[in-house]
Amino acid sequence: MEKVKVAIWGFGAMGSGMAKMLxxxxxxxxxxxxxxxEKRVGKDIYEFLGVERGDRKPVIINSNIEEVVxxxxxxxxxxxxxxxxxxxxxxxxxxxxxxVNVISTAEEMSYPQAQNPELAAELDKIAKENGxxxxxxxxxxxxxxxxxxxxxTGCMIDVEHIEAKxxxxxxxxxxxxxxxxxxxxxxxxxxxxxxDGTMAGHVGFAESVQMIADAIGWKIDxxxxxxxxxxxxxxxxxxxxxxxxxxxxxxxMTGQGYVNGEAKIDMVHPxxxxxxxxxxxxxxxINIKGTPEVNMAIKPEVEGGLGTIAxxxxxxxxxxxxxxxxxxxxxxxxxRAIMGDMRDFIER
Amino acid sequence: MEKVKVAIWGFGAMGSGMAKMLxxxxxxxxxxxxxxxEKRVGKDIYEFLGVERGDRKPVIINSNIEEVVxxxxxxxxxxxxxxxxxxxxxxxxxxxxxxVNVISTAEEMSYPQAQNPELAAELDKIAKENGxxxxxxxxxxxxxxxxxxxxxTGCMIDVEHIEAKxxxxxxxxxxxxxxxxxxxxxxxxxxxxxxDGTMAGHVGFAESVQMIADAIGWKIDxxxxxxxxxxxxxxxxxxxxxxxxxxxxxxxMTGQGYVNGEAKIDMVHPxxxxxxxxxxxxxxxINIKGTPEVNMAIKPEVEGGLGTIAxxxxxxxxxxxxxxxxxxxxxxxxxRAIMGDMRDFIER
Numbered sequence: 001m002e003k004v005k006v007a008i009w010g011f012g013a014m015g016s017g018m019a020k021m022l023x024x025x026x027x028x029x030x031x032x033x034x035x036x037x038e039k040r041v042g043k044d045i046y047e048f049l050g051v052e053r054g055d056r057k058p059v060i061i062n063s064n065i066e067e068v069v070x071x072x073x074x075x076x077x078x079x080x081x082x083x084x085x086x087x088x089x090x091x092x093x094x095x096x097x098x099x100v101n102v103i104s105t106a107e108e109m110s111y112p113q114a115q116n117p118e119l120a121a122e123l124d125k126i127a128k129e130n131g132x133x134x135x136x137x138x139x140x141x142x143x144x145x146x147x148x149x150x151x152x153t154g155c156m157i158d159v160e161h162i163e164a165k166x167x168x169x170x171x172x173x174x175x176x177x178x179x180x181x182x183x184x185x186x187x188x189x190x191x192x193x194x195x196d197g198t199m200a201g202h203v204g205f206a207e208s209v210q211m212i213a214d215a216i217g218w219k220i221d222x223x224x225x226x227x228x229x230x231x232x233x234x235x236x237x238x239x240x241x242x243x244x245x246x247x248x249x250x251x252x253m254t255g256q257g258y259v260n261g262e263a264k265i266d267m268v269h270p271x272x273x274x275x276x277x278x279x280x281x282x283x284x285x286i287n288i289k290g291t292p293e294v295n296m297a298i299k300p301e302v303e304g305g306l307g308t309i310a311x312x313x314x315x316x317x318x319x320x321x322x323x324x325x326x327x328x329x330x331x332x333x334x335x336r337a338i339m340g341d342m343r344d345f346i347e348r
Numbered sequence: 349m350e351k352v353k354v355a356i357w358g359f360g361a362m363g364s365g366m367a368k369m370l371x372x373x374x375x376x377x378x379x380x381x382x383x384x385x386e387k388r389v390g391k392d393i394y395e396f397l398g399v400e401r402g403d404r405k406p407v408i409i410n411s412n413i414e415e416v417v418x419x420x421x422x423x424x425x426x427x428x429x430x431x432x433x434x435x436x437x438x439x440x441x442x443x444x445x446x447x448v449n450v451i452s453t454a455e456e457m458s459y460p461q462a463q464n465p466e467l468a469a470e471l472d473k474i475a476k477e478n479g480x481x482x483x484x485x486x487x488x489x490x491x492x493x494x495x496x497x498x499x500x501t502g503c504m505i506d507v508e509h510i511e512a513k514x515x516x517x518x519x520x521x522x523x524x525x526x527x528x529x530x531x532x533x534x535x536x537x538x539x540x541x542x543x544d545g546t547m548a549g550h551v552g553f554a555e556s557v558q559m560i561a562d563a564i565g566w567k568i569d570x571x572x573x574x575x576x577x578x579x580x581x582x583x584x585x586x587x588x589x590x591x592x593x594x595x596x597x598x599x600x601m602t603g604q605g606y607v608n609g610e611a612k613i614d615m616v617h618p619x620x621x622x623x624x625x626x627x628x629x630x631x632x633x634i635n636i637k638g639t640p641e642v643n644m645a646i647k648p649e650v651e652g653g654l655g656t657i658a659x660x661x662x663x664x665x666x667x668x669x670x671x672x673x674x675x676x677x678x679x680x681x682x683x684r685a686i687m688g689d690m691r692d693f694i695e696r
Binding site (some may be wrong): 024139143144147148151215217218294296299300302306309310313314331333335337338339344345 | 563
């Protein structure tokens with residue numbers, strides 16, 4: 001059996017991280033990479049990543065997707081270009097029409113039914129027409145604040161209330177994330193950006209809440225979310241960020257899914273640089289009231305960057321094996337690490 | 349659409365608990381119950397369970413399975429009669445040949461490939477011939493020390509070592525469990541029973557280890573397990589058990605799965621009455637070394653009885669929706685609570 005052929009669209013921190021991971025796995029090869037950044041185009045990925053090429057063919061980063069992905073040129077494309085379904089849609093559509101499967105890191109694509117039901121239906125239709133599958137996933141949305149919650153409800157007779165809380169550190173992240181999360185802004189600047197709608201914060205609460213609700217059979221009648229600055233009392237410095245005392249060290253996002261007028265799903269997600277400096281210890285927490293109660297903690301939190309890279313790569317076999325259409329993490333078997341030859345995970 | 353029709357075979361703590369759970373769910377009905385215990389046969393389940401019957405038809409507990417389950421008489425049978433594949437096999441075979449789906453609580457049936465590959469292959473064949481599906485599940489094996497482990501590896505780039513530890517209390521359980529786990533025995537009696545092979549302990553390590561290994565692509569070349577008495581220093585009393593100081597309060601089971609001669613999967617499962625009396629606090633712990641490391645704790649542990657009942661009932665839609673054959677928790681979508689009408693979870 002031939003190796004699993006993967007192309008990557010978007011070679012930033014996520015796309016290049018997936019490439020590194022793939023190069024260490026058996027039974028899979030990278031056949032193309034598309035990226036539009038001037039500092040990447042034209043470079044060989046092995047050189048770019050500082051990985052020994054050995055007897056593998058060079059893979060030159062190309063800005064023209066039509067030269068990277070065309071009809072059945074690979075088994076799957078990993079797209080790491082967007083956060084929103086609207087932005088990801090034309091790229092995913094192009095790949096599906098080339099009869100290749102797609103995994104997208106776009107947060108909203110983890111459950112596009114939540115905010116873009118028409119685009120979700122269209123992707124499902126296009127995927128089915130072309131006999132391929134599309135999935136959105138990542139660490140969150142994708143696992144920590146949704147699929148893992150769903151999985152834990154599996155051992156419950158009744159569920160009364162769900163709280164998913166992810167307390168993480170932004171310190172490992174680069175400039176883009178600092179900018180997106182408002183690290184270093186004054187409180188005034190932060191609030192202005194929230195008002196303008198230019199503060200990204202965490203993208204995915206609407207998706208996670210709807211995924212959980214649909215999974216267990218709750219009908220959400222209202223969804224709300226809030227974005228508040230985390231104001232630091234001390235100067236905090238991370239490799240790529242700085243927040244002076246009195247300024248913003250990150251964003252605290254909260255969200256609620258209401259069922260029959262009652263907040264049944266609570267999401268809490270404070271993200272900041274150097275949280276330990278003021279006694280905040282990171283972790284992922286799921287507390288589900290019901291019968292029996294389930295109180296789970298992962299300490300420290302699963303690192304977001306590595307987690308997203310791993311989720312996308314590890315889901316490759318499940319997506320290739322799936323029936324055609326738009327899938328979500330609810331439809332597929334549980335994610336799992338790939339420690340053997342990837343071809344052994346593919347059903348013939 | 350008609351309600352989902354469920355029959356139950358075995359009406360002890362598990363079977364009757366599933367019945368109670370089902371009677372509180374929408375879109376599902378119990379159409380038959382088989383049990384051979386004299387104290388149950390001939391009784392109406394509503395009376396037996398102390399549940400208001402309302403306008404539902406009586407369901408009389410019948411010792412003759414041929415009167416309870418026959419060709420397509422229900423959508424699924426929940427069998428709660430055995431721990432071992434060998435004992436469960438003829439009962440499951442009978443049900444599959446009636447063209448009904450089966451969920452079994454038998455611990456070994458959670459992954460019968462591990463110790464009974466021929467019987468597993470035969471069940472797969474029979475299920476396929478009859479167009480139905482069979483699954484073994486429960487809290488453990490089924491979720492805590494296997495599926496949840498697998499799920500958490502999904503966010504990992506590399507896995508080096510897995511430890512799954514379940515520290516639970518036997519206090520909620522009845523006489524049968526006290527007897528099976530050696531509660532109240534002297535150390536001498538305990539060791540004699542281990543030597544005789546009449547100490548049950550926890551059944552399922554071989555299955556959990558093989559399930560994890562197959563899921564992530566590790567080849568197990570040796571599996572071992574050990575059974576040690578938990579000797580109490582103080583008198584311990586639970587509703588159905590008693591262990592005097594110096595005697596046995598429970599069983600500590602450990603197990604190892606070796607890959608290339610190295611113990612890569614460690615299972616630790618001490619079960620005892622009143623663990624708090626000597627400073628042991630219960631919980632489920634999963635510690636996975638690799639990239640990134642994942643350290644998960646559920647405190648206290650998910651209660652085994654309720655958890656098994658919930659897992660079996662909650663998997664009903666997934667089993668009905670599945671393609672024919674023998675399935676394991678690795679093959680199906682993640683378990684989830686059923687808070688809405690069960691029919692909404694069934695694919696048409």
